[in-house]
Amino acid sequence: MLLLECPYCGVMADETELAPGGEAHIARRGPEASEEEFAAYLFERKNPRGVHFERWRHAAGCGKWFHAARDTVTLEVFATYSAQTLAPPEEVLAAIRRKRPGWEGWP
Amino acid sequence: MRRYSAFAIAREAVRYHQGWERAWRSPAPRPAYEVVVVGAGGHGLATAYYLARNHGITDVAVLEKGWLGGGNTGRNTTIIRSNYLQDPSAAIYEKARSLYETMSRDLNMNVMFSPRGVLMLAQTEHEKRGYLRTAHANRLQGVATEFIGPERVKELVPIINVSGPRYPVLGALWQPRGGTARHDAVAWAYARACSAMGIDIIQRCEVTGITQERGRVTGVETTRGHIGAKKLAIVVAGHSGVLAEMAGFRLPIESVALQALVSEPIKPAIDVVVMANTVHGYMSQSDKGELVIGGGADGYNNYTQRGSFHHIEETVRALVETFPIISRLRMMRQWGGIVDMTGDRSPILSKTPLEGCYINAGWGTGGFKSIPGSGWAMAELVAKDAPGPLAAPFGLERFREGRFIDESVAAGVAH
Numbered sequence: 001m002l003l004l005e006c007p008y009c010g011v012m013a014d015e016t017e018l019a020p021g022g023e024a025h026i027a028r029r030g031p032e033a034s035e036e037e038f039a040a041y042l043f044e045r046k047n048p049r050g051v052h053f054e055r056w057r058h059a060a061g062c063g064k065w066f067h068a069a070r071d072t073v074t075l076e077v078f079a080t081y082s083a084q085t086l087a088p089p090e091e092v093l094a095a096i097r098r099k100r101p102g103w104e105g106w107p
Numbered sequence: 108m109r110r111y112s113a114f115a116i117a118r119e120a121v122r123y124h125q126g127w128e129r130a131w132r133s134p135a136p137r138p139a140y141e142v143v144v145v146g147a148g149g150h151g152l153a154t155a156y157y158l159a160r161n162h163g164i165t166d167v168a169v170l171e172k173g174w175l176g177g178g179n180t181g182r183n184t185t186i187i188r189s190n191y192l193q194d195p196s197a198a199i200y201e202k203a204r205s206l207y208e209t210m211s212r213d214l215n216m217n218v219m220f221s222p223r224g225v226l227m228l229a230q231t232e233h234e235k236r237g238y239l240r241t242a243h244a245n246r247l248q249g250v251a252t253e254f255i256g257p258e259r260v261k262e263l264v265p266i267i268n269v270s271g272p273r274y275p276v277l278g279a280l281w282q283p284r285g286g287t288a289r290h291d292a293v294a295w296a297y298a299r300a301c302s303a304m305g306i307d308i309i310q311r312c313e314v315t316g317i318t319q320e321r322g323r324v325t326g327v328e329t330t331r332g333h334i335g336a337k338k339l340a341i342v343v344a345g346h347s348g349v350l351a352e353m354a355g356f357r358l359p360i361e362s363v364a365l366q367a368l369v370s371e372p373i374k375p376a377i378d379v380v381v382m383a384n385t386v387h388g389y390m391s392q393s394d395k396g397e398l399v400i401g402g403g404a405d406g407y408n409n410y411t412q413r414g415s416f417h418h419i420e421e422t423v424r425a426l427v428e429t430f431p432i433i434s435r436l437r438m439m440r441q442w443g444g445i446v447d448m449t450g451d452r453s454p455i456l457s458k459t460p461l462e463g464c465y466i467n468a469g470w471g472t473g474g475f476k477s478i479p480g481s482g483w484a485m486a487e488l489v490a491k492d493a494p495g496p497l498a499a500p501f502g503l504e505r506f507r508e509g510r511f512i513d514e515s516v517a518a519g520v521a522h
């Protein structure tokens with residue numbers, strides 16, 4: 001069972017309380033984007049086997065969106081953090097590198 | 108290859124079964140092949156088989172990191188049906204279903220195809236209208252299905268509760284020639300037939316990299332060394348994203364866990380497949396007597412082959428409500444597989460940005476039923492470097508073009 005700590009209300013939430021929202025930090029493309037860029041933005045996903053940055057909503061709690069860094073093989077959670085960021089903060093990357101030395105998954 | 112037959116069983120019976128030969132060879136990899144297929148699941152093996160049978164290409168290796176059929180092919184709940192909504196889906200799924208009808212004979216192995224009939228319950232007005240629409244679409248596509256009322260459902264499945272308080276059964280989409288087959292046997296039958304035609308199936312050989320020169324594939328790095336390839340077919344289901352990364356492109360696919368479970372064996376109680384998409388559960392009875400049960404997939408990316416317990420709980424709750432007599436059965440085993448989900452719930456059979464590299468993926472929760480049709484279409488794509496009519500609508504470019512093949516209703520519950 002997956003447990004994630006909501007960075008807003010501090011609740012350690014069970015996955016049944018949460019709604020998964022897919023890959024995080026996907027850069028939004030504007031009207032000037034090429035067709036390829038826009039298609040990539042809409043559909044293409046990293047889908048990594050390992051460290052993954054993703055969006056979650058504390059649906060049955062405070063209702064807010066937040067981000068999580070999680071390993072898709074071990075289900076280990078490295079950190080949860082605010083959704084008001086365009087990239088994972090330095091301390092989150094550091095937390096991942098502490099446990100996965102040599103990891104180069106970002107950007 | 109020595110043929111299996113009633114006569115062979117009799118012959119072996121009188122000589123202590125000493126004469127059976129191994130079903131397939133286990134050769135060491137050669138330095139290079141014309142075609143390398145990654146993934147010895149049903150789809151990879153069927154691709155190799157039809158490359159040889161339909162296109163005369165036998166210089167083929169199928170590389171498998173574990174054992175053949177040990178992925179989703181050996182983990183699924185074996186429902187076979189072709190009652191999808193869109194024409195391209197109906198074409199490839201019906202091709203597959205019809206190949207299942209003669210598979211045991213064609214491959215000389217009993218795959219226990221059992222066209223016992225598949226019922227998809229309508230439990231809301233909305234779902235009922237959806238299935239009525241599918242039944243009309245199927246009629247135009249030449250796929251034999253029919254919308255039936257609750258009385259007929261009760262006749263077909265006496266143990267069902269059609270008047271549950273939450274979700275009464277309002278009717279069902281009925282495909283009498285749908286059913287089940289023995290999943291392992293399907294992989295084994297293709298493997299045996301491939302091996303007999305000279306194709307190398309190499310197990311415990313994980314692909315760890317893809318080599319290329321000037322935008323064209325040249326081979327693969329594996330745990331058993333480099334293997335050259337003029338053409339490469341990636342057929343690895345849940346691991347498609349991992350292989351695509353090696354090849355240098357991304358896919359519109361996310362991998363999630365899907366689970367199934369079986370009960371203790373009981374006397375014959377239900378002789379059709381029942382799917383209840385609104386409440387998220389489906390059930391059939393295996394020839395051993397176990398009830399084979401499946402439900403919803405996880406909502407988040409996952410490569411663990413386990414899945415979350417609350418899905419099991421929800422599935423079992425839904426099925427106990429639908430089939431009250433199962434409430435005291437013990438569940439014996441539970442497992443998970445990693446399924447490759449696309450946004451429109453339709454597969455990808457496509458060329459890729461890397462020349463000479465082809466991909467067959469995105470069958471998600473429903474690709475056991477399509478193994479023969481998918482292998483047939485994929486072999487044509489690889490052999491001719493161009494998709495035939497079955498594969499053409501399923502190219503990767505459909506996402507850029509906004510030409511989705513929307514099966515989110517027909518795919519409904521995971522199956």
Ligand SMILES: Cc1cc2nc3c(=O)[nH]c(=O)nc-3n(C[C@H](O)[C@H](O)[C@H](O)COP(=O)(O)OP(=O)(O)OC[C@H]3O[C@@H](n4cnc5c(N)ncnc54)[C@H](O)[C@@H]3O)c2cc1C
Nearest residue numbers: 146148149150172178179180184186314444474475476522
């Ligand atoms: C619980 C569950 C229930 C299901 N129920 C149904 C159902 O009732 N009906 C239905 O139609 N479908 C069902 N499905 C879906 C179906 O099982 C899949 O769509 C289908 O089996 C995919 O087949 P495949 O041959 O492509 O994949 P797999 O059998 O998974 O084969 C892929 C192979 O690739 C190998 N591989 C991966 N990476 C590498 C690598 N780097 N190098 C070498 N080899 C590699 C894997 O080890 C694996 O053996 C279900 C799936 C699950 C998990």
Ligand SMILES: [Zn+2]
Nearest residue numbers: 006009058062
């Ligand atoms: Zn919260």
